[in-house]
Amino acid sequence: MAKIDRLMTKLLTDVKVELVDGFHRNFQRKAFFSPPWKQRRNPDAKGSLLIVSGRLRRSLRATVKGHNILFSASMPCPSIHNEGGTLTVTAKMKKYFWYKYSQAAGSVKTLKSGKRATSQRNQKLSREAEMWKAMALMKEGSKITVPEPRFIGAAPEVKQAVKRVTDKWFKEDLNNNIRKLLKK
DSSP states (O other): OHHHHHHHHHHHHHHHHHHHHHHHHHHTTTTTSSSSSOSOOOOOOOSSSSSSSSSSHHHEEEEEEEEEEEESSSSSSSEEEEEEHEEEEEHHHHHHHHHHHHHHHHOOBBBBSSOOOHHHHHHHHHHHHHHHHHHSSSSSTEEEOOOOOOOOSSOHHHHHHHHHHHHIIIIIIHHHHHHHHOOO
16 A cells, blocks of 8 residues: 555656646746736836746745645745735734835935936836835725736646646556556
């Protein structure tokens, strides 16, 4: 029975690698396989809807436990990004919004006269700073709606990937794997 469990673990590991690769490619194609993510409201904002720094994508983890593949992330926010939902503004969030505002506003270049330079970079930073300021001025208890740009989960493409791996595994790899396990 232990040999069958090892075979199952190897098969699930191969499936896991294929799925993780597919989920990472969702960030490249800016879509959950085929339905594209909505565009950002602010076209000047850095990155796409889910890619600004790449931390969310890098935080994805997959492990084989028993006869299951478990997906997780080291960041605290992936589920709200993947499934969408509503956030309630807290005092801590408002502090963060003010921090982001000061970062964006502090990067705006000024002339010797004290006026803001009219470069495209300054205009972009000004719009970003204004967005953070508007969020920071929201009342505690206000709601922020987060859209659902899925990047991980069940989909026909996931079923196809699992089928592709298992078909290949049973056609090509099974005989080799059984021989190796039986030799041990």
